[in-house]
Amino acid sequence: MCGICCSVSFSIEHFSKDLKEDLLYNLKRRGPHSSKQLLRANEDYQCLFSGHVLHLRGVLTAQPLEDKRGNVFLWNGEVFSGIKVEAEENDTQIMFNYLSSCQNDSDILSLFSEVQGPWSFIYYQASNHHLWFGRDFFGRRSLLWHFSNLGKSFCLSSVGAQMSEVADQWQEVPASGIFKIDLKSTSISKSVVLKLYPWKRISKENVIKECVNNSLTQISANLPTFVSVVANEAKLYLKEPVVPLNMMLPQVSFATHCSNISSMPPTRQTLQGFLADGNMKERVRQFIDVLSIAVKRRVLCLPRDENLTPSEDVKTCDRKANVAILFSGGIDSMVIATLADHHIPLDEPIDLLNVAFMTKEKTIPASFNKKRRKQKTCEILVDSLEESSKNAAAAAADGPDKQFSVPDRITGRAGLKELQAANPFRIWNFVEINVSLEELQKLRRTQICHLVQPLETVLDDSIGCAVWFASRGNGQLVTQDEVKSYQSNAKVVLTGIGADEQLAGYSRHRVCFQTHGLEGLNKEIEMELGRISSRNLGRDDRVVGDHGKEARFPFLDENVVSFLNSLPIWEKANLTLPRGIGEKLILRLAAMELGLTTSALLPKRAMQFGSRIAKMEKNNEKASDKCERLQVISLENLSVEKEITM
Template identity: 25%
Template structure:
């Protein structure tokens, strides 16, 4: 994984102060700096983390008054639940409600901000340049190696700055930015490639070699085609920024689903900044790069063009629904499940086979993390990985330690503790099923890592999460992002290990997971119709509805699912990557593997995703009614059963912010909507 920061400007750069030592000037136009000094890199990262060390005066005020706020909130809820007996009584209730709300406001807000707090804020808040302010944030994404280069392209009167941070996960290690074709092309690449030709080599070097080969094939006059063709041939999870000095252009973008974050800020007066992260909501007008789009910035004209990536396969085809009115036979359904198992196994395999960091202390141990709520999607990934490792003969000299990372919040508004959150209970149940099934193999160990987040810790990190997740900026974005943020940090948790010989659970406090690669179940709901809004498509369906009504409902569902994959880069992927990678962790998505998407979209019928039947019930008064009995993600549940995961097969969908209790952490937020902007 790599952090990308690239600036193209008509103004000469002001070299970030962090690089003042060890700068190498090769001539008047080229400046280079790099470092593998772990202590220096950590010191740089700590600049960005500094704001989480102390509470602001306002947040401290909330902590000091937390018990009073809880009492006020209880009184307020009591009044809201009281029905007025008369008009005068209603007026009394309204007046009492208003007084309590004013009291809560005074308990939550201070009437002034301590000016001395400004001295404790990180450099981004005290007037340093945009590029410099982003350096510590980019460094946190790749704590193993940093490199800065700047150069002047005289013909275009343009200066280019590139800064990369590298998390070492693939051998051989290659420095970034990568210089190829006699240093006429400079490549920054963030992600993992799963092209068969580069599974056992470094992916950024593979890209450079491919560009050189394509330039040779198409000729120097078709350099643009050579670069774009190279991008279209890449398979995996990635973002990139490629500077072609010869043609004075920069190409940047993301894979066709958008699994890695990339944003840009374009100003006519100051040029273009491309980055893996933003510095928050400000005058820079950050834009999220669209998926499957190649952006091309021309240095001479200062214009930005974009065009759709020329993909080898179909682009977001509409899901098939030809069996919606005519159920498949049992053997055909079994074939669908078997084929899905085949492509999904391969998607998981390629994502765990390519974990071999050169900085690992023990080469005989593979550390893997799974973001784990205990629900269907993440448990299916865990079960697939467990079965995958149990069948691998190449594991004979290795031990696989799989940390299932589950997070819970002590929510002062709902007064639910982290240990009592729904996800915590379900995670323990699903973990026990996995451990009993797979830990019998001495080479495999599933451990549950319970991460608790109290209100004070939430307040300390809230502003950092808001900045990292931007341009996503709603209450729902925050509640989801902050859950992933703490789960992926995976520090100061409690590790649970099942002792199979005694059937007892052994615990280890203050545990920090060493896993640098985390698997996520994101994409399953979008592929298999897992959201409640997918179910609402069938609200108007009746037992006697004609075939045309049923066909219309499934056609509407097909449109929903097609759009879900098209916009997932903006709704989820960029946000999640930005907050999780801030801990030097890399997220990988088996459900969003291109072959998995293509198979599920093009060959799995819609009624195998959203399956329904009719249920007739009689109430106590003898009234008979018939209602829809829906099963979302039906085929995925059947697949879970083939893995022996019967416990999770019938679990309902629960959004992480509600399962972990990270939604609406502030007392008095009862009326806040998830779509409200922060």
């Protein structure tokens, strides 16, 4: 994880040797281990490069990198596959070595087409005055652009700054491909021309052309009039890293296809019935294998102190967690935790980050049960989970933190017990992160607001704030013997995002299926993956990165997505079945195969509702409404509050 930035000026009056203070502050928070700036200037333009490194692999490599020919490279990414990077090597240096050897545009595109893993980058080619930049296919790393002064300057950065006069001009760089700007030509024409090298879908030629034209139109719509986006003349493309979505429909009616299983009771036996089918069982095992490899790559690509010798009792071993998981106890986080447990050294703890926002209600069990009565589909919760949830809620209601006994805390504690039973030799740090209304409002103003921007809805506010507090990892460990404060220092944070989008996990997927059938559901899932870069990932990367930590997304590993894309929809989800089974069916079956029990049947509950941040401040808001709380406050007040916070 890094904070990368390039500020470009085309007129002498805008030349500067330093970034603005707020922007520099935000970048440094992302990269606490190294900070460096590099100035490149000639009579036509000036480029100020700024790199801030969170060291996670190989030798600490300060950025920006520069070679003998004056080329400059900024990299915020992880090479998990595609390009060979040895354990002791740093992928930033490896990528720059490859880039420096590229002879033409095609070579550059071939290089980035091979990389598997999240990335954003900025690359300056000195010989031809070209500036290249872009994000990976899913947009798992943030990159923003900001154009000002009628074409006299622009800025590329991992994160923006809360500056009232330009707040509306920060926008996310679309994950549509790689962009190139001819800086010398721009300085002469005073207009910015962005050449797009888009991702190429493996499909018919006319479909490719249509996708490119749509991209150009959509990107240009959000840019100032002096900025234009054009297709590159050579019609060069990046190769999409995943196979197309399988849109196949069953040969017989889906209702007939599911007639034997749609009436099954929602229990573990229902899932076991699916696993009795040899073909389905094989699909599930293949899914486990590909997801397990994705998790392995994401938990082992980081430095560990190999000199420590584990004691005979690993519970007494003074080791720190290197990996944390955003943990609700739901199916996504439980499967990730189980697979992480398979690969992380046994003497190393795993932090389970569970966030709860203060509730006004004092009787969570009653509201929990009321909701269950109103939603018959929730009847699939098995008796053991039902009982443990009631007990946990009742205990919490009598405890000092009764106002934080939210649904995700209840299921999180139940999930912890399940993990402890599966591997009692692992130290599972269940970090209870409790957030009051006062703390939420204060830190939203000083730290979170600009990270969520340029997104601005109520939903963005809720999820952005919840992920920020969770990934910060400042909470408490509650055991039978004591309650003690705890700060998670794990630099890698695993999250389950991508599972719902691919496996029909949201309630809107059921509505779509009921209205438009499997064909409509396929189109909805295709749309979900297509917009995940702009809807979720840039925001989440900025929010987690603000703590000097790196978000990693196993469900969005290229091989995982390709595997799931290759399957017909009915092997991934069956929405004729009730909540808690039908959505994310293949993941629930994988959980059963991995030995998980009660958590495999938990229905989807969105983070904003499970943590109780939704409706915390206003009850009449819709998720899609523009959020007033994310609007810019005065710079003067912001500076004062930051000084107090620091």
